[in-house]
Amino acid sequence: MQQAEVRRNVMLSVPALVVLAFAASGPLLIMLVYSFLGAGDYGGVVWHASLEGWQKVFLHRDIFDDTLSLADAHLSIFWRSLSLSFMTTVLALLFGFPTAYFIATRPPRSRNVWLFLITIPFWTNLLIRTFAIMEVIRNQGILNTLLVELGVIVEPIQILYTDVAIMLGMTYVYLPLMILPLYAALEKLDFRLVEAGYDLYATRARVLWRIIVPLVKPGIVAGCILVFIPALGAYVTPRVLGGGKNMMLGNLIELQFGQGHNWPLGAALSITLLVIVMVALLVYVRTVQRGSEHG
Amino acid sequence: MGADTAEVAIRVTGVSKLFGDAEQPVRALDDVSLAIRDNEFFTLLGPSGCGKTTLLRLIAGFDHPTSGSIELHGTDISHLPPYKRSVNTVFQNYALFPHMSVEQNIGFGLEMLGKPREEIEHTVDAMLRLVRMQELRDRRTDQISGGQQQRVALARALAPHPQVLLLDEPLSALDYKLRKEMQIELKRLQHETGITFIFVTHDQEEALTMSERVAVMNAGRVLQVGPPHEIYDRPIERFVADFIGDTNFLGARVQGRNGAAATLRLGCGLELEADLPPELAGASEVTVAVRPEQVTLAPAGEASLKGRLENIVYFGTDTHYHLSLPGGERFTARVQNTRGRRELFAPGSEVGIVIGAGVVQVLRD
Numbered sequence: 001m002q003q004a005e006v007r008r009n010v011m012l013s014v015p016a017l018v019v020l021a022f023a024a025s026g027p028l029l030i031m032l033v034y035s036f037l038g039a040g041d042y043g044g045v046v047w048h049a050s051l052e053g054w055q056k057v058f059l060h061r062d063i064f065d066d067t068l069s070l071a072d073a074h075l076s077i078f079w080r081s082l083s084l085s086f087m088t089t090v091l092a093l094l095f096g097f098p099t100a101y102f103i104a105t106r107p108p109r110s111r112n113v114w115l116f117l118i119t120i121p122f123w124t125n126l127l128i129r130t131f132a133i134m135e136v137i138r139n140q141g142i143l144n145t146l147l148v149e150l151g152v153i154v155e156p157i158q159i160l161y162t163d164v165a166i167m168l169g170m171t172y173v174y175l176p177l178m179i180l181p182l183y184a185a186l187e188k189l190d191f192r193l194v195e196a197g198y199d200l201y202a203t204r205a206r207v208l209w210r211i212i213v214p215l216v217k218p219g220i221v222a223g224c225i226l227v228f229i230p231a232l233g234a235y236v237t238p239r240v241l242g243g244g245k246n247m248m249l250g251n252l253i254e255l256q257f258g259q260g261h262n263w264p265l266g267a268a269l270s271i272t273l274l275v276i277v278m279v280a281l282l283v284y285v286r287t288v289q290r291g292s293e294h295g
Numbered sequence: 296m297g298a299d300t301a302e303v304a305i306r307v308t309g310v311s312k313l314f315g316d317a318e319q320p321v322r323a324l325d326d327v328s329l330a331i332r333d334n335e336f337f338t339l340l341g342p343s344g345c346g347k348t349t350l351l352r353l354i355a356g357f358d359h360p361t362s363g364s365i366e367l368h369g370t371d372i373s374h375l376p377p378y379k380r381s382v383n384t385v386f387q388n389y390a391l392f393p394h395m396s397v398e399q400n401i402g403f404g405l406e407m408l409g410k411p412r413e414e415i416e417h418t419v420d421a422m423l424r425l426v427r428m429q430e431l432r433d434r435r436t437d438q439i440s441g442g443q444q445q446r447v448a449l450a451r452a453l454a455p456h457p458q459v460l461l462l463d464e465p466l467s468a469l470d471y472k473l474r475k476e477m478q479i480e481l482k483r484l485q486h487e488t489g490i491t492f493i494f495v496t497h498d499q500e501e502a503l504t505m506s507e508r509v510a511v512m513n514a515g516r517v518l519q520v521g522p523p524h525e526i527y528d529r530p531i532e533r534f535v536a537d538f539i540g541d542t543n544f545l546g547a548r549v550q551g552r553n554g555a556a557a558t559l560r561l562g563c564g565l566e567l568e569a570d571l572p573p574e575l576a577g578a579s580e581v582t583v584a585v586r587p588e589q590v591t592l593a594p595a596g597e598a599s600l601k602g603r604l605e606n607i608v609y610f611g612t613d614t615h616y617h618l619s620l621p622g623g624e625r626f627t628a629r630v631q632n633t634r635g636r637r638e639l640f641a642p643g644s645e646v647g648i649v650i651g652a653g654v655v656q657v658l659r660d
Binding site: 190192193195196197198199200201202203206210211214215 | 355356378386388390404407408451452
């Protein structure tokens with residue numbers, strides 16, 4: 001009887017395993033293989049082993065004298081992707097935490113209304129929302145016009161097509177992914193512990209830092225991961241708000257598969273992105289764990 | 296009422312607390328005034344929803360009064376946040392910090408007060424000793440039993456040496472034996488620390504055994520304040536007499552007055568003397584309370600009040616005799632059992648009830 005039960009459980013997991021094999025592991029394997037092949041002249045790959053793709057990730061071959069040097073352009077894109085994703089995560093946490101706290105402290109019935117409002121942006125296509133942000137921050141846009149009219153600034157500030165624009169856009173896009181896990185953690189928080197903290201002479205800031213934050217740490221970790229990872233591979237937001245000039249990794253990869261006609265390089269960059277995400281996660285989780293051991 | 300002679304730790308003056316919207320507010324506390332003495336074990340007793348926990352939360356500072364004031368040793372604290380009052384709370388569910396060890400929990404208040412490290416360590420040691428928890432100092436709070444959590448909660452609240460300690464039904468989650476132990480433990484701690492304890496409970500037995508004074512509350516009001524024996528023997532309202540212990544309520548007609556004393560005629564025809572409370576000076580119909588254990592039973596011929604014995608219930612320490620009085624009213628008498636004693640009366644027989652002087656208490660309804 002127990003064996004039958006085990007067999008049934010295995011059967012139940014088959015659909016998920018099939019999806020994982022074909023939709024997740026399969027493409028990854030293809031990418032891995034492609035990154036070690038030669039580039040076709042008009043895209044695609046030619047089937048002979050080559051390290052050219054991987055070499056180009058980090059090194060730049062001069063067209064005239066054929067010497068190799070570090071690929072500064074790629075490295076600066078790596079750096080921009082990492083730093084912008086990091087800043088986006090920090091901003092999303094700073095905006096998301098008070099919002100999630102606010103929702104979690106409403107009476108149960110109005111909480112659902114607030115959560116519903118948080119999900120409204122998902123109803124609209126990401127591209128359209130990104131164009132809407134463009135409308136807000138461009139030189140003749142709502143924000144600049146308002147600030148000029150109010151006399152705060154004399155000339156419009158150039159925000160669009162800068163890293164700041166990308167950062168703001170990504171914060172807006174990924175904010176719900178921060179709010180939802182934070183809310184889930186805060187909603188489970190026993191607020192009597194907060195009262196106990198006040199009772200034992202902890203001020204508001206100290207209650208937040210010593211009691212609320214440690215107790216909702218799993219939610220903070222989940223939210224940060226959910227924002228950081230998609231931000232690192234973001235494509236639409238940096239494409240529209242960065243204006244093609246300030247590329248991030250996603251744009252660079254797309255370029256290689258498109259106009260660049262260099263699939264092996266694109267595949268190698270994709271694998272590199274994957275490794276960066278894995279290393280970043282590992283470092284992050286380790287840091288959090290060490291923090292709680294001391295805490 | 297004598298509260299002015301000793302120093303007052305907490306003075307509650309005309310405090311009301313309204314919850315909910317402005318159109319249909321819920322009056323959780325209605326014009327409550329109390330003076331709780333320094334170094335006193337004071338109990339707020341009442342059924343759930345009577346406002347006792349609300350009053351405790353106002354003293355702790357988690358809520359603020361809608362009107363009226365609360366003073367701590369003469370300083371108005373009504374609108375101070377909890378972290379600015381030298382008042383600590385033992386919560387009903389203990390509310391221990393799950394991400395801290397036993398030791399860290401106890402030291403938290405001192406740490407927040409900015410005490411030096413050596414002093415914190417010293418006090419935490421002393422507190423662990425006081426509640427006999429030295430061995431478990433490094434445990435997480437979910438690794439210890441309910442009774443141990445209770446001790447940690449006590450130690451944590453006592454460690455900053457507050458002027459007043461508030462206890463919100465702290466024993467309700469414990470089983471019977473542990474509760475008895477903790478009652479004695481609490482009395483010991485209060486005695487050793489010399490801190491004013493304000494204890495909230497709905498358990499009348501707990502209130503009577505532990506407190507120096509009890510305030511009986513109902514529907515947001517304080518009905519009576521006094522030492523346990525006074526609350527028990529001289530309840531001034533029907534609710535107090537009913538809530539604490541068992542009572543026989545009998546209707547009576549006022550026959551004649553002589554100062555505070557009056558001659559009452561019970562429904563069953565018996566006439567007796569009792570003191571009338573001043574606000575009932577003009578009443579003609581009153582209710583009197585007689586405690587079942589304060590009467591004695593006698594053969595029918597030896598007492599002026601007789602009843603028909605309907606039922607006998609044996610309780611081990613005592614026996615309850617359920618009687619029916621001539622007017623139809625029910626009456627219960629409780630007689631202490633002694634070893635080898637035989638039943639004195641048979642069900643269905645006429646039994647005499649002896650009500651001694653001073654046993655009858657006239658009530659306000």
